Amino acid sequence: MSGGPGIVVQRWSPLSIGAMSCLGALLVLLAFGPFYLGPYLTDRLTTLLIYVIMAAMWNALAGYGGLVSVGQQAFFGLGAYAAIRLSHAGLEAYLALILAPLLVGLVSVPLSTFALRLQGGEFAIGMWVFAELAHLLVNLDGLVQGETGTSLIALSAFAPDTRRALNYWLALAVMTVLVAAVFLLLRSRVGASIQAIRDNQEAAASVGVRVMATKCLIFVLAAVGCAAAGALTLATLISFQPKTYFSVQWTAYMIFMTLVGGLGTFEGPVLGAVIFFAIETFFGGSGVWYLVGLGACALLFSLFLPRGIWGALRDRFGIALMPVGYRLQFRPRAGKAAT
Amino acid sequence: MPTNGSRRTFVKSVGAAAGGTALAGAMPLLWGSARAAEALKVGFISPRTGPLAGFGEGDPYVLELVRKSLARGFSAGGTGYAVEILDRDTQSDPARAGQLAKELINGNGIDFMLTTSTPETVNPVSDACEAAGVPCLSTVMPWEAWYFGRGAKPGQPSPFKWTYHFSFGVKNFFDCYVSQWHELPTNKKVGVLYPNDADGNAIREHLIPDLQKAGFTVIDPGPYEDGTSDYSAQIARYKAENCEIFNTFPIPPDFATFWRQASQQGYTKIVKIAQIAKTGLFPSNVEALGSLGDKLATACYWHRDFPYKSSLTGVSSRELADGYERASGKQWNQQLGASLSLFDAGFQALKNSAAAKNKAAVAKALGALNTITIVGKVDFLAGPFPNVSPTSIIGSQWVKSKAGSKFPFDMVITEHANDPKVPVTAKLLPYS
Numbered sequence: 001m002s003g004g005p006g007i008v009v010q011r012w013s014p015l016s017i018g019a020m021s022c023l024g025a026l027l028v029l030l031a032f033g034p035f036y037l038g039p040y041l042t043d044r045l046t047t048l049l050i051y052v053i054m055a056a057m058w059n060a061l062a063g064y065g066g067l068v069s070v071g072q073q074a075f076f077g078l079g080a081y082a083a084i085r086l087s088h089a090g091l092e093a094y095l096a097l098i099l100a101p102l103l104v105g106l107v108s109v110p111l112s113t114f115a116l117r118l119q120g121g122e123f124a125i126g127m128w129v130f131a132e133l134a135h136l137l138v139n140l141d142g143l144v145q146g147e148t149g150t151s152l153i154a155l156s157a158f159a160p161d162t163r164r165a166l167n168y169w170l171a172l173a174v175m176t177v178l179v180a181a182v183f184l185l186l187r188s189r190v191g192a193s194i195q196a197i198r199d200n201q202e203a204a205a206s207v208g209v210r211v212m213a214t215k216c217l218i219f220v221l222a223a224v225g226c227a228a229a230g231a232l233t234l235a236t237l238i239s240f241q242p243k244t245y246f247s248v249q250w251t252a253y254m255i256f257m258t259l260v261g262g263l264g265t266f267e268g269p270v271l272g273a274v275i276f277f278a279i280e281t282f283f284g285g286s287g288v289w290y291l292v293g294l295g296a297c298a299l300l301f302s303l304f305l306p307r308g309i310w311g312a313l314r315d316r317f318g319i320a321l322m323p324v325g326y327r328l329q330f331r332p333r334a335g336k337a338a339t
Numbered sequence: 340m341p342t343n344g345s346r347r348t349f350v351k352s353v354g355a356a357a358g359g360t361a362l363a364g365a366m367p368l369l370w371g372s373a374r375a376a377e378a379l380k381v382g383f384i385s386p387r388t389g390p391l392a393g394f395g396e397g398d399p400y401v402l403e404l405v406r407k408s409l410a411r412g413f414s415a416g417g418t419g420y421a422v423e424i425l426d427r428d429t430q431s432d433p434a435r436a437g438q439l440a441k442e443l444i445n446g447n448g449i450d451f452m453l454t455t456s457t458p459e460t461v462n463p464v465s466d467a468c469e470a471a472g473v474p475c476l477s478t479v480m481p482w483e484a485w486y487f488g489r490g491a492k493p494g495q496p497s498p499f500k501w502t503y504h505f506s507f508g509v510k511n512f513f514d515c516y517v518s519q520w521h522e523l524p525t526n527k528k529v530g531v532l533y534p535n536d537a538d539g540n541a542i543r544e545h546l547i548p549d550l551q552k553a554g555f556t557v558i559d560p561g562p563y564e565d566g567t568s569d570y571s572a573q574i575a576r577y578k579a580e581n582c583e584i585f586n587t588f589p590i591p592p593d594f595a596t597f598w599r600q601a602s603q604q605g606y607t608k609i610v611k612i613a614q615i616a617k618t619g620l621f622p623s624n625v626e627a628l629g630s631l632g633d634k635l636a637t638a639c640y641w642h643r644d645f646p647y648k649s650s651l652t653g654v655s656s657r658e659l660a661d662g663y664e665r666a667s668g669k670q671w672n673q674q675l676g677a678s679l680s681l682f683d684a685g686f687q688a689l690k691n692s693a694a695a696k697n698k699a700a701v702a703k704a705l706g707a708l709n710t711i712t713i714v715g716k717v718d719f720l721a722g723p724f725p726n727v728s729p730t731s732i733i734g735s736q737w738v739k740s741k742a743g744s745k746f747p748f749d750m751v752i753t754e755h756a757n758d759p760k761v762p763v764t765a766k767l768l769p770y771s
Contacts, residue, residue: 038445039445040442040445040446043441043445047438136564139535139564140535145484145487145488145536145537145540146534146535146536146537146539146540146562146565147534147535147536147537147565148458148462148484148488148536148537148538149458149462149488149537150488150489150490151462151466151488151489151490152490153466153469153489153490153491153498155470156466156469156470156498158470159472160470160471160472163470233434236437236441237434237437237438237463237466237467238437238463238466238467238469238470239433239437239462239463239466239489241433241458241459241462241463243433244432244433244434284435285427285428288388
């Protein structure tokens with residue numbers, strides 16, 4: 001592609017091509033994980049993959065779509081609940097875990113017509129209200145037995161090693177599919193539309209962007225993603241207790257990972273998930289101080305590094321490993337990038 | 340290791356001391372590797388911080404007793420083992436409980452898991468163990484919520500192969516309550532407040548019909564959600580029906596709210612027996628209610644006056660309570676005995692298995708366990724389901740402590756229908 005005289009518009013840079021190749025190699029390496037990682041690491045990595053899913057979904061919703069939700073735990077909980085229900089109905093356990101997020105995605109379509117009419121803070125709180133409502137409705141189900149919950153014991157039928165490997169592969173596959181979906185979506189026409197809506201909804205509408213349909217698409221994608229994270233968490237924990245799954249802490253984790261990594265950057269949430277995972281691994285045992293530290297960390301980031309780690313790196317060095325935007329390259333000498 | 344005093348001489352004779360420390364440094368290594376082959380690793384998961392912290396308050400003391408008695412090792416089937424107990428705090432978070440269980444299983448390679456206190460702790464840990472094929476013994480949550488709450492179905496064979504649970508159930512509450520409520524003359528009208536959770540629903544489904552058969556009139560205004568803040572409708576109903584007996588299974592903060600409103604609205608003046616469960620287990624719950632806490636009737640799964648002693652440590656019930664009060668400066672609580680009983684029963688099963696590091700043998704030994712612990716009999720052969728052993732619950736009452744006591748309230752035993760070996764120490768007093 002070429003722009004005006006002396007300017008080239010490019011998408012791929014040597015750096016991003018290299019990064020993509022490395023990513024491909026890493027995915028292949030990860031795919032064989034259960035064969036060389038051992039039970040403990042396989043299990044821990046499954047958790048990390050779930051965190052990456054959650055962070056990427058919240059970032060797609062808030063960072064690109066401008067839809068700040070504090071109620072994503074609704075989909076997280078419903079994903080796990082749907083898996084329990086499907087398994088109870090006689091579906092094979094892993095099939096139930098795969099179908100559950102799609103079912104939640106269907107539910108989120110009618111919901112989006114109501115929720116997306118709300119703006120800004122109203123949307124955030126409205127989603128929280130929806131999460132509480134979903135929690136109470138699930139509590140009414142006799143199968144769940146109120147707050148005590150139930151367990152997906154169909155999973156106990158698998159040998160421990162098989163189950164662990166299946167969980168890992170399922171998490172890896174879901175993570176890859178969802179992150180790739182966000183990547184492709186952002187590179188498509190929808191990507192430009194959704195960011196235009198984020199920046200100014202009226203202006204976007206005035207130039208012909210289909211506001212509601214675009215917002216709905218990203219909303220449903222995030223719902224499916226969070227539901228998948230919930231179903232995968234159920235696969236690793238087996239116990240389903242509504243209070244745990246519908247807890248606002250999941251959204252708090254998503255916000256933390258996205259803020260620290262870099263809101264509105266593609267690579268940031270992945271980095272944020274890795275950082276959060278590391279913090280949890282090393283300090284999770286220190287009780288209340290761990291939560292205090294987490295809160296303080298989020299506070300410091302929003303005060304001094306509001307664009308997160310990756311956002312700051314990108315601003316400074318203009319790097320993009322996963323190109324979702326375009327860059328302007330000045331022909332005479334390497335210039336600054338603009339997305 | 341050199342003491343402070345010898346460290347001064349250490350400076351003078353550097354050469355000799357250097358050799359000595361090198362040796363001392365190598366010692367644990369040699370010792371460690373010699374032990375590793377025979378080390379038996381036992382996980383212990385309980386809530387020590389967060390909203391359920393009351394349950395785990397005495398755990399450090401119990402663990403100290405257990406570690407002391409196992410310091411010289413443990414023998415089963417003629418093989419000696421060094422025992423390592425890995426204790427973890429769930430921070431009252433079920434997701435963390437499951438995560439910790441997986442870490443102990445996959446990361447630390449434990450041979451056996453013990454866990455206690457509330458469905459929020461026991462169910463996720465049991466599920467993790469069942470899925471990983473690690474034997475697990477648990478206590479202190481109604482067994483119905485453990486068995487049915489984890490997806491077992493009545494009339495079908497038990498789906499659990501690795502997890503075993505001994506604790507009270509609805510039938511134990513029924514026997515205890517009928518015995519306790521006949522202690523005082525009342526109109527036999529029982530106002531009940533049961534929440535919408537497994538405990539509440541199990542009690543509603545099974546206890547109410549039995550109470551009606553036993554001649555009580557039960558007034559049930561229906562399930563409420565945990566965290567409700569206004570109980571006026573229920574209180575009005577109890578007052579209108581003149582319920583002289585009151586029974587509830589709430590989470591502790593809900594009871595504090597309810598009981599204050601009941602007092603403000605004049606219901607507590609009508610009540611002769613206020614029988615509370617799930618809350619009022621620990622002195623701190625009762626102290627939080629101030630004068631409203633006096634003469635609340637409750638039930639306990641262990642008491643300092645129990646006639647049993649710990650089979651593992653040899654400590655009697657009285658010694659456990661007194662020892663804890665001396666060591667911590669806090670009042671004894673019933674979880675001390677329950678936590679210790681878990682080690683009593685668990686290590687008896689390890690002993691019976693004759694192969695403590697063979698997980699299948701230990702699970703089999705758990706299924707055939709019949710032993711006396713500090714809380715009394717644990718018998719998996721006599722249970723309603725193969726993985727369950729109901730244990731006793733004893734009627735008791737909170738009363739003002741005798742003059743000279745450090746603590747405001749004391750728990751006295753008022754009936755013993757579940758286990759007649761437990762001595763009754765006081766007569767039930769009317770609440771008002």
